[in-house]
Amino acid sequence: MERSLFAKKNAATLVRRLTIDDVENALRVRKIPVVHGFGVSKPDRFKFLQYQNLYFLEQEDVDLGRILEDSEQLFLPKKVPLRPSFGIHWLAINGVQPTIAENPHLLEGQGTAKEKVKSDPQNGIAKHVLTKELQIYYEKVVLAVVEAALGNSAAAESVYASLAVDPGLQQLMPYLAKFIFDQVNKSLSNLALLKSVMRLTRCILINPNLDKELYLHEMMPPIMTCIVHRRLCTSPFQDHWSLRDAAATLIPIVYGQYGDTYQNIKPRVQNTLRDALMRKDRPLTTQYGAIVGIAAMGPLTVQAVLLPVMAKLLRRYSKAMLRSRSILERREAQHCVGALQSAFGSYLRACASPELSKAILLEEHAEMARAVALAAGEATIPWQPHDAASSSHLFLFV
Incomplete structure (x- = not known):
């Protein structure tokens, strides 16, 4: 009787324990190779x-409570649980990921198909692969x-309208900036293409959903090239003046957005x-671009430079308009005179503005004006303020 009770007790105990032998027997029944090298001193x-x-x-x-009491022996902080905390570190600087402990190492082949990340072993610049949708969009922009x-x-109007407002184009920014840079450098004689590229640049700059800060070094040189380059078309009689005017209007957009962050943009x-x-060896086309560029930067810049x-x-x-024998030179000089008159007229209009008249300090520059x-002669008459409340200094200019 006692032996039978002992046998039932052992059987009940064995039922509650899973041993390695049980796993091996089950594998043999299923005709699966037995796993070797695993074992525990105490069965679960x-x-x-x-x-x-x-x-x-x-379990x-x-x-x-005991863990909190023994926190020093367990090398735990004295206050458990910890309060949430935040840390700041550079994820990337100018597209280059710094090698710090907080940044993971980017290995080739990581990520999904849409977010595949690669690392350049030479310069450490992280590159990403565009999605199929963005690739199609980029092709449409180029087209x-x-x-x-x-x-x-x-x-192209629908594409330009999308570029000016679409919020999902941030991944295209490096490609668009490089496209602008390459096209301007390669197509300095293609006036129509340069105008189209400057239109593209304007749409990107006015898009409030795009961060252009890291790509200004690629976008500013093409803008300045389209303003002051010697020749921007195959024939000097083509209307390259409108291209220079359009490119000059992009300067205040750039330093209006990033002038506070980078205070050296405007001085440069x-x-x-x-x-x-000011250099006499520069052609009149370049001087015209410089005039409209300075005028676009505002009345204070006109006052300081022009x-x-x-x-x-x-x-x-x-003098060049009256005495030059070249029709082209007379025409270029005429455009420069018109640009100067327009710049001076905008300066006069700013002098009459109550908001700007105090900053301009008209009394100190009245003699030069x-x-x-x-x-300039009678050309400045349309710009003269005819309001009696305006400063009396303005009426002494003519």
Whole structure:
């Protein structure tokens, strides 16, 4: 009787324990190769739930109070749980990922098909593969720029409108910036294509959903090239003046967005335009671009850069218009005179503005402005303010 009770007790105990022999026997029954090299000194204990006919692994309860008391011995912080904290580190600088502990190493082949990441072993620049949708969109942008250059501007309007407002184009920014840079450098004699590229550049710059900060070094040189380059078309009688005007309007957009972040943008552009204007070996086309570029930067820049030399330039260009034997030179000088008159007129209009008159300090520059008005002649009359409330200094210019 005692032996039978002992046998039943042992059988019940064996049922509750799963051993390695049980796994090996099950594998042999299924004709599966036996797994070797695994074993434990103490078999796991299982509990049996009769009402569900289920076995589950018996686990030891952990006393959190004891863990908190023994935190120093367990090398845990004294205050458990920890409060959430935040840290800041550079994920990438100018497209290059710094090798710090917080940044994971980008290995080739990681990620999904849409977010595949590769690393360049030479310069460490992280590259990404565009999705199929963005590839199609980029091809449409390139086609639209070419179509607009060929005269089919109606087909490109929808693409330009999308570029100006679409928020999902950030991954295309490196490709668009490189496209602008390459096309301007390769197509300096294709006036229609340059105009189309500048239209593309404007749409990108005015899009509030795109971050252009990391690509300014690729976008600013093409803009400046389209302003002050010597020749932007095959024939000098083509209308390259409108291209220079359109490119000049992009300068205030750039430093209006990033002038506070990069305070050297405006001085560098201003110095470049001043150098293009003041050097006598520069052609009149380059000087015209410098004039419209300076005028686009605002009345204070006109006052600082153009106003001291405007009278001298007006006399020089007027002399070229009257005495030059070249029809082309007379025409270019005429455009330069018109650009100077327009810049001076916008300056006069700013002087009459209550918001800008105090910043312009008209009294200190009245003598130079009077000399410019004398050199410009009657051309400045339409720009003169006729409001009696305006400053009396303005009426002394003519």
